[in-house]
Amino acid sequence: MTRGPLSSIRILEIGHMLAGPYCGMLLADLGAEVIKIETPDGGDIGRTISPHWIGSINAYFASLNRSKKSVTIDLASEAGQQALAKLCQEADALITNLRPSAIRKLGLTYEALKVCNPKLVCVALTGYGLDGPNSDRPAYDYVVQALAGIAAMTGDPQGPPTKTGYSAVDNSTGIMAALGLLAQIIGGKGGQVDVSLYDTMISQLNYLASGYLNADERLERQPNGAHPYIVPAQIFPTQDGHMALFITHNRFWNIFSEEVKRPEWIKDRKFATMEGRLNNRAAVVAAIETLLMTQTAAHWVSRLGPLGLVVAEVQDMASALDSELTRERGMVQAIKTIDGDIRVVGNPIKSDGLIWEPTPPPMLGEHSGMKFSNRY
Secondary structure (H helix, E strand, O other): OOOOOOOOOEEEEEOOOOHHHHHHHHHHHHOOOEEEEEEOOOOHHHHOOOOEEEEEEEHHHHHHOOOOEEEEEEOOOHHHEEEEEEHOOOOOOEOOOOOOOHHHHOOHHHHHHOOOOHHHHHHHHOOOOOOOOOOOOOOOOHHHHHOOHHHOOOOOOOOOOOOOOOOOHHHHHHHHOOOHHHHHHOOOOEEEEEEHHHHHHHHHHHHHHHHHHOOOOOOOEEEEOOOOOOOOEEEOOOOEEEEHHHHHHHHHHHHHHHOOOOOOHHHHHHHOOOOHHOOOOHHHHHHHHHHOOOOHHHHHHHHHHHHHOOOEOOOOOOHHHHHHHHHHHOOEEEEEEOOOEEEOOOOOOOOOOOOOOOOOOOOOOOOOOOOOOOOO
16 A cells, blocks of 8 residues: 555545546555445446456556445445444545536535534546536536636647647646645645636646737747747757757857857847747758758767757657666556556655555445444
8 A cells, every 4th residue: 555645534435537546546546545426227338438458447447447346335325324424424525526416416515524524635637617607517627627718729830739748637637636635635625626627727727828918919820839939949850750859048159059060049039039030940950850851860869968958859658667767766566466567657756754655446346334433
């Protein structure tokens, strides 16, 4: 089991697929006891999504539900509500990412549960908030990326809008919900925490939103994922693939120019300063592209990296997961099961006293009937 800073905390989780389960798993990784409450008729939809299985364990489910317990309860029944109330009496928090109408119908709000435990923190991860005219509107990662402006700013300027390559909305909201849950617990009071997918992504627009809100700046997509204010800061093609180059200030620009034998770039007003490079983006990018195409990505990284420049080859996911850096950071771990090892991505938080020994994701209802210790 995991022993960490949250080992004294018990959390109930009622949800499906990604955002809610990811929130619960992050907390379990840090030592919290997370009890997943599932319906008897199949449980979390994530149990069957992936086409990949390790024995009886679905790979998708394994990636989001390690180190948890599972109990099956029919929350729509009177007996189920009684079982929920008993669990809430001895829990610190409840996480759910059901629709607001289902959350209220099943009595999963603080208003409904405070009679069981006034110290309980209830966290609702929803699409557009627990209340309001849009609260019950369907929300998935794809839709929220479209609504929050993410899709419109992603992709090639000449191509259609596109979503990020992974579930950025669900993952970000899971992290935000974990933060909100812990903040409320540290505050020493029970209460409702309302975290929405939409709000989370609007908040992450930060400096881009600031440009519009304060100067009516309407940014257009740049080729190769270029930064709106910093040049060069983008993906560049090379002789055999692509690389990322990010030069944030003039000292690094001078180092770069000297290393690639282009001393004229230090003197040319179009190139020499951050302002000049921004105002002459097309010429600067074209010159760098011509240069970088003469060698491989590995060549440029080996030359520029030791100088302190921010540079990296573009890797696919398989290369990243198999990389030495990933191994050094312990970011791929194996969980032993009777059907063989389940390989999972690790938790990025490393802290003093945290011993991370994850257990397999629970079988449906595996811990039903288990007597959980009295905590108050």
